[in-house]
Amino acid sequence: MPKRVLIVTKRADLHADIVSAKLAAAGGNPFRLNLDEFPKHFALNLEFARGRWEGELVHLPTGEALSVSDIGAVWMRKKASFNFLSADLSPQERAYAEGEMEHMLFSLLYSLDCYWMSHPAALRGASWKGEQLLRAARLGFHVPPSLVTNRRGGVDAFRAKMDGDIVFKSLSTPTLAAEQVALEERIAGTLPTTRITDEHEEALDAVVELPSFFQQHVPKRYELRVTVIGDRVFAARIDSQEDPRTETDFRDFSAEIRYAAERLPPDIERRCLELVHSYGLNYGAIDLIVTPGGEYVFLENNPVGQFLFIEQLVPELDMTGAMAACLTEGARARERAP
Template identity: 55%
Template sequence: MAKKVLIVTNSFDLHADLVMPLLTARDCAVFRINLDAFPRDYQICQLFTQNKMSSEIRHLPTGASIDLAEVGAVWARKPADFAFASEDLTVQERAYAKMETEHALFGLLYPLDCYWMSHPVALRGSMWKGEQLQRARSMGFRVPASIVTNSPERVRAFKDSVQGDLVFKCLSSPMLGAEAVADEDRIATGLATTIVTDEMMESLDAVSEVPCHFQEYIHKQYELRVTIIAGRIFAAKLHSQDDPRTAVDSRDMSAEILYEATELPDEIKERCLVFVQSYGLNYSALDLIVTPEGEYVFLENNPNGQFLYVEQLIPEFKMLDAVADRLSEEAACRI
């Protein structure tokens, strides 16, 4: 009997919503954990005895359950804050509950000897922007001149050395942490990649509060979103320079710029594949720039980056099907 696919995500994940029926159509059984309802809506049991080890997860509202020995593939999609049965936990109680839940859940999942898209250890190891730039450079990519520092003096010297515009880019969350706090505690909702103005340079002492990431601004002919799913490459060409709203940061979806499928040079294809595989990832999305001179420049790696919006703009990519194909195939071959 073919094994099952386990999806670990949150209840707002449209990607998972759309892949699940594709898996069902491939006669592949699926169990989903929504972390924003865990452990409140789930019950787990990991049992160790001298002669036996067993692990089970049950979804309380539906009664559905899965023996983790039945799992042949895991899609680790998106994180979320845990939810607990009691809403009146103290701050310390909630902190302890979160730590214990993390240990319990991931102690249950990490040992699974199956196909992962992708394993949490690989996801975490591949998320650090400074390390990504160093690795990409070592693999032959051009990377922007960059600095991460909490020294205003170092930023001023860096700007002088670049002899052009600088951009500020968030290392972690472009939402400036808004997703991690309650609505009433939010003071800002996000910051796009931003060209540093002379006025900003005059306020540079604020950099001493927290390490900041600055890069040379590289002029673009166009941008690339290169999504890699189990070794398959889906390269999207973004005409970001056609609209001033996306000229610096292409993520402004209010601008209806053209996305189109494109073919990468063989050397760049291979470099992207080797980069992603070097982390042990089975999925990732890379952001690249192509300069007016035709040079390819690495910007960043998104080990769990979104891809649905790209497929919606380039329907022939069929990336949802690519995910479903690989997960179902891997589950089926692990009898």
């Protein structure tokens, strides 16, 4: 029986849409588990017997079934809140239901012997930005001086030590957790990486509320988004200094700056692969700065980062095709396993 690829995501996920189509075109048979439809639109029936879990997951609207024994690869693509049959659960009922579903889902996933893009435990371990800086430095990357503090005096002292400006950035999410609350409860949008200037003097007093993250501002010639898929490395040059709106944070897509494929020096490509693989990951989206002096500076690695926007801007970087091929080969390798 050919092994199948399980894609764990949510309904609105264009990455999963495109990769699923490429998997199907290559003769694969992906199964998509949208967590924002789970368990409402799915039936789960598992039994522990003969020393293993057996059973299946069925998508009720279509009747498509996935046997646990047929899963050869899993792509952990996107998180989402569970969706239950009853819409009027009390807060306690919903909290209990979510806890139970999380236990059941991850009990199943952790029991699978398959190819991972990437394993939940590896994703969790790779998500801490502060630890990433230490690991990147050990691999030979230059890492900017950084500070975590909830004292205004700490910020002032750090600024005084830096020969130039500093930047503030969020560690968990630049959306200020807006996606975690109802639309009517949102009070702010995104918070990009921000270069601290005199106009932020009063705002800096707010660091007493919670520890905040600051780094030395690094001059840029250009930026790089380096995407690792399996053993392949895709590098895109981002000419962020062409527009004032993207000088500090390139993620202002209203600015029409240039993106182009970039060939990395062999030692930088090797470090990127080593960094991602050191976590047990098969995927990573790494942000680097190239300084006017040609130095490569590590900023962060997102273990589930977006890559489609890069492919759309630089079509020669066929990352959706690489993702489909990697998952297909990973699943087929499980067919050949004894």
